Amino acid sequence: MITPEINPQPATAAMLQVSNLNVYYGESHILRNVDLSVQPGEMVCLIGRNGVGKTTLMKTVMGLLSPRRGDVYYQGAPVTNRPTNQRVRKGIGYVPQGREIIPRLTVEENLLLGFEARPGGRRGNERIPEEIFDLFPVLKTMLPRRGGDLSGGQQQQLAIARALVGQPRLLLLDEPTEGIQPSIVLEIEAVVKRIIRETGISVLLVEQHLHFVRQADRYYAMQKGGIVANGFTADLSQDVIQEFLAV
Ligand SMILES: Nc1ncnc2c1ncn2[C@@H]1O[C@H](COP(=O)(O)OP(=O)(O)OP(=O)(O)O)[C@@H](O)[C@H]1O
Ligand SMILES: [Mg+2]
Numbered sequence: 383m384i385t386p387e388i389n390p391q392p393a394t395a396a397m398l399q400v401s402n403l404n405v406y407y408g409e410s411h412i413l414r415n416v417d418l419s420v421q422p423g424e425m426v427c428l429i430g431r432n433g434v435g436k437t438t439l440m441k442t443v444m445g446l447l448s449p450r451r452g453d454v455y456y457q458g459a460p461v462t463n464r465p466t467n468q469r470v471r472k473g474i475g476y477v478p479q480g481r482e483i484i485p486r487l488t489v490e491e492n493l494l495l496g497f498e499a500r501p502g503g504r505r506g507n508e509r510i511p512e513e514i515f516d517l518f519p520v521l522k523t524m525l526p527r528r529g530g531d532l533s534g535g536q537q538q539q540l541a542i543a544r545a546l547v548g549q550p551r552l553l554l555l556d557e558p559t560e561g562i563q564p565s566i567v568l569e570i571e572a573v574v575k576r577i578i579r580e581t582g583i584s585v586l587l588v589e590q591h592l593h594f595v596r597q598a599d600r601y602y603a604m605q606k607g608g609i610v611a612n613g614f615t616a617d618l619s620q621d622v623i624q625e626f627l628a629v
Pocket of ligand 2: 436437438479556
């Protein structure tokens with residue numbers, strides 16, 4: 383008799399796996415035993431009130447903070463001890479909270495910086511791909527303007543576009559609609575959905591707007607630095623919404 387192989391098909395590696403992460407600022411214990419995953423093609427939303435540690439988690443995934451315990455895996459391989467630039471060049475894109483575009487550079491110069499994130503870095507003769515302007519037509523009309531002269535919503539679009547120029551496979555978006563007027567919130571939400579549909583990219587999103595949160599496949603809710611609930615956004619209960627979102 384032929385014995386069937388045990389587990390002949392290895393499970394596909396998660397795009398992102400965070401395992402037992404513990405992060406401190408000095409002696410303040412901020413992240414506590416955080417476990418979280420993002421599967422290929424998935425959009426996952428991290429929710430929680432102000433100051434619970436959402437940005438700290440994003441920064442640790444990027445390597446801007448080092449965990450005292452625990453690991454970060456990207457596409458199945460540990461990256462916990464890798465510097466940020468290596469993580470970026472392996473395909474982790476990051477749009478930080480507060481956008482962080484460079485105000486004194488033009489829109490075009492900001493976008494060109496995105497090429498630094500490609501595996502070989504920036505060569506100097508690149509052109510911004512037309513798909514970027516299909517997604518963000520307003521940026522095409524503003525290429526010579528200084529980044530700092532754009533509205534908040536336009537700066538946010540510029541920050542997302544700059545990350546996309548780097549062709550990430552996993553995109554981290556930290557509160558992309560914070561402080562942005564409601565009509566633009568829906569625009570940003572729609573463009574993120576479109577990016578996922580058209581590129582198959584995986585997304586880890588921190589967001590407060592319920593409508594946007596619901597676009598994600600799954601959610602994790604954070605309180606005092608720990609994950610206290612998770613599930614499908616389709617099953618988000620009123621209790622969870624009230625407890626973890628500032629609605
Ligand atoms: N550089 C720092 N040094 C010391 N403590 C910090 C630092 N940055 C953040 N903290 C603290 O760590 C905790 C988590 O902050 P974090 O920015 O991760 O929260 P958050 O969930 O992203 O909040 P928000 O919704 O306001 O963006 C907070 O108590 C914050 O005061
Ligand atoms: Mg934050």
